[in-house]
Amino acid sequence: MPLLTCITTTHNDGALLATGVRSVLAQGFADFEYIVVDDGSTDDTADRLAAIADPRLRVLRQANAGLSSARNRGVDHARGDYVCFLDADDSRPDWAFAAIARAIGEHAPDVVLCRGVLREIRGEPLPFYDSGRFGALADLCPEGAAGRDHPAAARIWAEAYGLEPQAASKAVARALIGTRGLRFPDGHYFEDVFFHSLALAAAGRIAFVQTPCFTYFRRYARPQITATAGERRFDVLAVMRMTLDAFALTPDFDDPACRGAVLASCLKLAEWCATMIARPQRAGFRALAATVLALADPRWLDLADTAVDPALLDRFLVLPGGHADAR
Amino acid sequence: MPAEDAPAPAPGAAPAGTPDAAPGAAPAAAAPGAAPVEVAAFGQRLRLAAPSAGFILTDSLWRLREIYEPALAAAAPLGAAGVAIDIGAGFGAFALPFARAFPGWTVWCFEPDPAAFAALAANIAGLGIANALALNLAVGAGAAGDDIAAIASALAGGDAPALARLAPPRSYRRPASLQGYLEAGTAEGEGMTGQSFPTLPAAALAALAPTLVKLVAPRSETAILEALAEVPVEVITGETWSPVAAGLAYRAAGWRQTWLPVAGVPALALRRAPDPGGRREGLDVVVPCHNARPWVEDCVAAILEGADEAVGVIVVDDGATDGSGEAVARRFADDRRVRVHRKENAGCASARNRGRMLSDATHIAFADADDLPGPGMFAGLLDLARYTGAEVVQAGFETLWAEADGGLRREPSYEATDWAFGNLAWTPFGGGEMAPVPAAVLLVGQPTIWRRVYRRDFLDARAIWFPEHIRAFDDQLFQHLTLYHAGSVPMARHLAYGYRQHPGQDIRQGDERAFYALEMFRLLARRALAEGWNGMGPIVRSYVNTLNWNWANLRPDLQAPFAAAAAELWAVLEGALGPAAFAGVAAGEVRATGFAPALRQVRTRLAGRAAGEALAFLDSCALHTPLVRAGIGRPPAPG
Numbered sequence: 001m002p003l004l005t006c007i008t009t010t011h012n013d014g015a016l017l018a019t020g021v022r023s024v025l026a027q028g029f030a031d032f033e034y035i036v037v038d039d040g041s042t043d044d045t046a047d048r049l050a051a052i053a054d055p056r057l058r059v060l061r062q063a064n065a066g067l068s069s070a071r072n073r074g075v076d077h078a079r080g081d082y083v084c085f086l087d088a089d090d091s092r093p094d095w096a097f098a099a100i101a102r103a104i105g106e107h108a109p110d111v112v113l114c115r116g117v118l119r120e121i122r123g124e125p126l127p128f129y130d131s132g133r134f135g136a137l138a139d140l141c142p143e144g145a146a147g148r149d150h151p152a153a154a155r156i157w158a159e160a161y162g163l164e165p166q167a168a169s170k171a172v173a174r175a176l177i178g179t180r181g182l183r184f185p186d187g188h189y190f191e192d193v194f195f196h197s198l199a200l201a202a203a204g205r206i207a208f209v210q211t212p213c214f215t216y217f218r219r220y221a222r223p224q225i226t227a228t229a230g231e232r233r234f235d236v237l238a239v240m241r242m243t244l245d246a247f248a249l250t251p252d253f254d255d256p257a258c259r260g261a262v263l264a265s266c267l268k269l270a271e272w273c274a275t276m277i278a279r280p281q282r283a284g285f286r287a288l289a290a291t292v293l294a295l296a297d298p299r300w301l302d303l304a305d306t307a308v309d310p311a312l313l314d315r316f317l318v319l320p321g322g323h324a325d326a327r
Numbered sequence: 328m329p330a331e332d333a334p335a336p337a338p339g340a341a342p343a344g345t346p347d348a349a350p351g352a353a354p355a356a357a358a359p360g361a362a363p364v365e366v367a368a369f370g371q372r373l374r375l376a377a378p379s380a381g382f383i384l385t386d387s388l389w390r391l392r393e394i395y396e397p398a399l400a401a402a403a404p405l406g407a408a409g410v411a412i413d414i415g416a417g418f419g420a421f422a423l424p425f426a427r428a429f430p431g432w433t434v435w436c437f438e439p440d441p442a443a444f445a446a447l448a449a450n451i452a453g454l455g456i457a458n459a460l461a462l463n464l465a466v467g468a469g470a471a472g473d474d475i476a477a478i479a480s481a482l483a484g485g486d487a488p489a490l491a492r493l494a495p496p497r498s499y500r501r502p503a504s505l506q507g508y509l510e511a512g513t514a515e516g517e518g519m520t521g522q523s524f525p526t527l528p529a530a531a532l533a534a535l536a537p538t539l540v541k542l543v544a545p546r547s548e549t550a551i552l553e554a555l556a557e558v559p560v561e562v563i564t565g566e567t568w569s570p571v572a573a574g575l576a577y578r579a580a581g582w583r584q585t586w587l588p589v590a591g592v593p594a595l596a597l598r599r600a601p602d603p604g605g606r607r608e609g610l611d612v613v614v615p616c617h618n619a620r621p622w623v624e625d626c627v628a629a630i631l632e633g634a635d636e637a638v639g640v641i642v643v644d645d646g647a648t649d650g651s652g653e654a655v656a657r658r659f660a661d662d663r664r665v666r667v668h669r670k671e672n673a674g675c676a677s678a679r680n681r682g683r684m685l686s687d688a689t690h691i692a693f694a695d696a697d698d699l700p701g702p703g704m705f706a707g708l709l710d711l712a713r714y715t716g717a718e719v720v721q722a723g724f725e726t727l728w729a730e731a732d733g734g735l736r737r738e739p740s741y742e743a744t745d746w747a748f749g750n751l752a753w754t755p756f757g758g759g760e761m762a763p764v765p766a767a768v769l770l771v772g773q774p775t776i777w778r779r780v781y782r783r784d785f786l787d788a789r790a791i792w793f794p795e796h797i798r799a800f801d802d803q804l805f806q807h808l809t810l811y812h813a814g815s816v817p818m819a820r821h822l823a824y825g826y827r828q829h830p831g832q833d834i835r836q837g838d839e840r841a842f843y844a845l846e847m848f849r850l851l852a853r854r855a856l857a858e859g860w861n862g863m864g865p866i867v868r869s870y871v872n873t874l875n876w877n878w879a880n881l882r883p884d885l886q887a888p889f890a891a892a893a894a895e896l897w898a899v900l901e902g903a904l905g906p907a908a909f910a911g912v913a914a915g916e917v918r919a920t921g922f923a924p925a926l927r928q929v930r931t932r933l934a935g936r937a938a939g940e941a942l943a944f945l946d947s948c949a950l951h952t953p954l955v956r957a958g959i960g961r962p963p964a965p966g
Contacts, residue, residue: 016603026404028428089603093400095428099370117400122716123598125397125586211370212400220788221603229859279856280940 003101004032004171005080009070010049010088011039016222017048023091025054029098032056035074036088040064068184068191071167075177082112083174085167086214089222092168093117096213100171103207107145110203112171113160114213121218128216130164137208145207154255158307160206161252161261165196168214172199190236190269194243197262201250233277234285240266241292248297260307263300267312274315289316364388366420368396369428373454376446377418383507387420390566395421395541398564398586401600405562407431410535414466414551414565415543418446419459422541426459433458435535439465439499439524440509460485462527464494467511468550469528478527479534490527497526510545510568529554541565542587549575556580566590570756573597573713574635577608592754594763594817595714602689602784609637610690610709610780613682615675616644619696620651622827624658626696627665633703639664641682642696646672651696676793676801683786692780699727699735699825700778707757707822708780714756718785718813721764722778722822729829737825742772748820759821766810770865771872774806778824779816781809798952799840800847803873807851811860841877841889842952845896848873849950852903852943863908867900871916878919887921888961892949894925898933903943 008020024034034054038045038061049059062073075083082104086092096114103112116128137159140146146156163169176182180202184191200206243266252258270289277285293300293316301313364377364384368391377384399405408431413422416436426434436451436459438444444463451459469475473495481489499522500514514521529551537558542565544551552563552575559581568590576585576599588596602608612630616623627640640659644652644667652667659665670681679693690712694700704722711720723743728736742748751762786792791808793801810816848870855863874893881889897917901909914926938945948960955961 015605019603023403026406028407091401091403093369093403094405095370098428102370117397119397119401119600120716122718123600124596124716125401127393127397209370210367212396215397215400215403217401219603220782220784229857275861276859278859282859 002031002033002080003082003104004029004097005035005074005078005083005174006032006097007035007037007071007074007078007083007085008088009037009039009067009074010041010045011064011067011070012041012043013045013088013222014043014048016089017045019091019217020086020088021049021052021057023093024086025052025056026094027092027097028094029101031101032097033058033078033080035060035077037062037070037074039066039070066187066189068188069186071184071191072186075174075183078174081174082171083177084171087168087216089219090168090217091215092213093215095211099209099211099213103144103209104171107205107207109145109205109207110173110176111199111205112207112209113163114169114171114209115211116164116166116169117212117215119215119217119219121220125215128164128166128169128212130162130169133159133163134208134210138210141208144210145205147205154257156206157200157252158255158257158261160200161197161258162265163196165192165265166214166216167192167195168216170196170199176202185239185242188235188239189232190239190273193262193265193269194239194246197243197247197265198250201247201252227276229276229278231281233273233281234288236270236273237285237288237292240270240289241295244292244296244300248300253297253299256303257307259300260303263303264308264312267308267316271312271315286315290318293317366391366424368392368421368424369399371424371427373424373427373450375418375420375423375450376453377420378442378446383417386507387417391420391424394566394586394588395564399425399562401586402562402584405429405539409433409538409561411435411539411541412532412535412537413437413541415541416447416461417443417543419450419461422447422459423450423454423456426456427454430458432539434460435537436461437464437466437527439463439526462487462490463525464490465497465499465511465524465526465547466529466532466544466551467497467526467547469530469554470495473528473530475528475530479531482527482531483534491525494525494527496523498522499524508545511547533558538562542567548587552576552579563587567597570595570714571597573710574637577637577713578635589714594752594754594761595756597714598716599713604689604784606689606783607687609639609688610692610705610712611639611641611682611686611688612692612694612705613679613686614640614642614694614696615678615682616642616647616651616655616696617672617675617678618647618649618651620647620649620654621697622699623651623655623696625699626694627655627659629700629702630694630705631662631664632706634664634706634709636664637709638705639666639686639688641685642667643678643682643685644669645674645678646670674795674798674801676797677795679793680795683783683792686783689783690780691783691786692777694777694824697829698777698827701823701825704778704822704824705780707819710757711761711817711819712780712782715763715817717763717815717817718782719809720780720817720819721769721775722824723818723820724775724778724824724826727825727827729827735825740773740826748818751818753820757819757821759819761817761819763815764818766814766816767862767865769816770807770810771868774800774802775824775826776802776805776809777826779809785809785812794847794850797843797847797850800844800873803844803847803869804851804854807866807869808854811855811865837880837882837885839885839952839956841881841885842892842950842955844873844877845889845892846950846952849896849899849943849946852900856903856940856943863904864911866904867908867912870897870900871912874922875916875918878917885955886919887964888949888955890919890921891925892947893917893919894922895929895947896950897922897926898929899942899945901930902933902936902938903940 034057040063115134118126118128140152185194363374410433412435414437416422416438422434422436447461478493498513501520503518539562545568548567549571556579563585585599642655656667724740726738747768753760753762948954
């Protein structure tokens with residue numbers, strides 16, 4: 001069995017598929033398998049995949065069912081000790097798997113979390129959004145990994161919950177996925193925060209890789225699925241609901257800093273969606289967001305510290321009245 | 328900002344030959360005055376001897392994390408084998424982790440400063456990095472008399488003693504105010520220290536066949552990139568200390584992914600990356616042309632002035648009857664950059680869209696056939712686009728008035744004296760100055776879509792087209808959509824578009840075409856609501872300006888229906904966009920006679936309906952120019 005399984009899902013990515021695939025197959029570290037799940041592509045994706053002759057590549061096909069379902073399909077077929085994900089139009093630097101494998105070899109973690117790179121829409125390659133938090137983690141945890149018995153474990157976990165939930169940033173022990181039944185929320189986008197929060201809640205040991213191991217491309221040629229003004233934005237609220245409910249049953253929920261970080265992650269995403277969704281949908285979006293909090297365990301709002309900006313929280317607790325633009 | 332990896336030696340330090348490499352086990356033995364430091368990059372962690380100047384060390388590590396790692400990650404895959412050259416290698420903060428992470432590559436390090444070089448050589452020896460070679464040389468411009476063949480041969484053989492002998496000494500200087508900074512040139516005046524270092528003429532680098540270049544060589548950047556023009560380098564990163572010509576990244580051999588920020592100027596970085604759409608890297612300027620024979624040839628010639636092969640012109644002859652298309656075709660028959668496309672007449676919007684459909688370029692612009700872009704304007708804007716990656720970049724503009732003697736009188740635009748422009752952070756660029764202009768400043772100004780260059784992938788992804796049935800004011804919709812989504816627009820103020828004023832202009836006729844402006848704003852409101860815009864204020868401000876501009880010379884028989892339609896649309900926008908959009912605007916600013924009573928009336932009718940955003944779907948015959956012209960849906964005039 002290989003050390004790593006990398007899973008890429010694709011839906012009509014066309015020529016852009018080569019971005020992810022080339023970068024994975026060019027990795028300097030060799031002990032991995034690569035699963036590409038073709039999520040019902042109707043373009044030439046199947047032909048493009050068939051043209052790649054590499055024994056490490058396995059292609060799975062399914063009728064179009066969405067990103068989460070396709071990733072879950074890949075996980076079901078994974079054979080590696082650790083599973084990681086890469087979107088078709090993103091890439092990994094040549095050194096990524098070697099760096100992840102070294103962290104695994106040195107620390108035997110349940111979850112590896114890596115820095116990344118953001119290739120901005122105007123072409124700037126930049127440290128990923130959560131570079132500052134990785135800096136804080138390097139200070140909290142100079143040895144590069146922490147278990148639950150680490151003297152700063154609570155702060156380390158809280159920082160880790162606050163990292164960008166981005167699927168490409170992590171490798172998760174397959175044993176952990178199997179025993180905990182970790183999955184992406186089928187049928188939904190904005191899926192990463194669910195997986196990220198539950199994987200860290202289940203992890204007994206986390207390793208941090210302070211070198212970038214993925215590049216997330218923003219581009220006009222293929223706008224992010226989540227970057228529209230359409231109804232898909234409501235998915236974020238469904239995923240938020242599922243995340244709040246599931247996380248409330250984990251031990252880390254008892255820690256105010258951890259649950260504050262998870263709530264802050266959810267609210268940040270939801271607020272972004274609330275300001276991007278089409279204007280006629282806004283009042284309904286705000287109302288549903290307030291409903292999600294009303295349905296959640298009351299302790300979610302029992303926040304001991306300043307993990308969540310009170311002004312942000314207010315925008316979710318106060319039901320909209322009047323014209324959405326007035327808010 | 329001081330150069331990375333170029334630490335200050337003791338004053339008067341003599342250039343060294345090949346210093347003693349300090350043999351020994353890792354961690355590297357420190358050279359004199361050097362302290363070990365941990366350097367982590369590309370998945371490697373090394374302990375390196377580093378010169379003691381704290382700032383330079385911090386700066387090197389910052390650059391590694393903020394520039395080099397992201398640039399190489401975004402350029403992946405680099406592949407298992409290649410040749411990297413590191414110009415200004417310092418103590419090896421970039422080259423040595425790179426060499427470790429890419430064992431199949433050869434890494435050539437050039438460092439002129441003796442102290443930094445001593446640390447570099449010690450680090451290579453101490454860590455036993457066999458695929459890194461260090462030379463105590465600067466790299467810079469060549470000169471007549473350089474024996475390039477002999478130097479290249481010594482270089483390819485890694486013959487350091489021969490290179491030390493053959494490489495000509497060149498002048499460098501250090502401003503006392505910038506710790507550790509070293510640049511090419513002779514020292515002049517107070518506070519400048521001169522030094523001489525043996526310098527590899529950049530032309531010799533071709534002998535190494537580099538595929539990756541890391542460049543930190545203040546004031547030698549242009550010479551080095553020019554010398555590499557014929558070498559198929561695949562990746563270039565580093566920093567430059569002033570903007571180099573963008574063509575050095577785009578006209579050169581090979582596919583060169585480039586990320587070269589200008590030190591200390593966050594707005595500018597020369598960048599090049601594969602276009603996933605496979606488009607030609609360049610600019611097509613679409614020139615819609617309907618009976619513009621007196622001007623169109625001058626317009627095309629002005630677009631091409633100062634431009635290379637990257638700039639093309641697509642003249643769309645929109646059913647002209649004065650032979651203007653043929654005239655352009657004849658005049659530019661020998662210039663492959665000029666294309667003429669003939670089509671049936673369907674208006675300016677249709678011609679602009681057609682030209683765009685014919686273009687295969689990454690960037691596009693729309694110039695009017697009767698206008699006169701300033702010399703080098705479009706070539707300069709393409710450079711600005713390549714330095715900012717911006718969705719939209721722009722020049723300034725001026726109005727041109729025909730004089731009785733056949734000459735042209737030029738008047739600067741209102742922007743020249745507008746404090747909002749004067750207060751921007753202008754920075755040197757392309758022989759003039761540039762600054763990013765917030766879209767909000769431009770959204771309420773005059774529609775000036777013709778002095779801009781657009782990214783094609785941006786226009787396509789946002790589905791921004793000219794509405795073809797709108798035969799005047801189509802550029803207003805385009806202006807709002809492009810500026811809102813771009814957010815900020817880099818502007819080169821030394822470049823200017825000449826907007827010719829003459830009596831034949833469509834929008835000065837005062838006829839039914841004024842009603843196109845109304846329909847245009849309804850379409851804009853629908854788009855803005857569906858796309859979830861935040862901040863509709865500029866739409867309303869622009870609506871007021873447009874109403875007043877049209878009112879000023881509207882035909883008398885159209886004034887009453889125009890005021891009534893404008894009032895209904897005002898009320899519709901109030902309901903659909905919401906009160907925040909109207910915060911800075913009063914209905915009293917609309918100068919049309921009859922507007923105020925009409926608005927009162929329609930507000931009364933709408934009161935209590937609360938249709939909200941759905942009101943933007945309400946349409947009216949009174950907003951459609953062809954219907955207005957035909958009198959369809961217009962109640963008979965009283966009496």
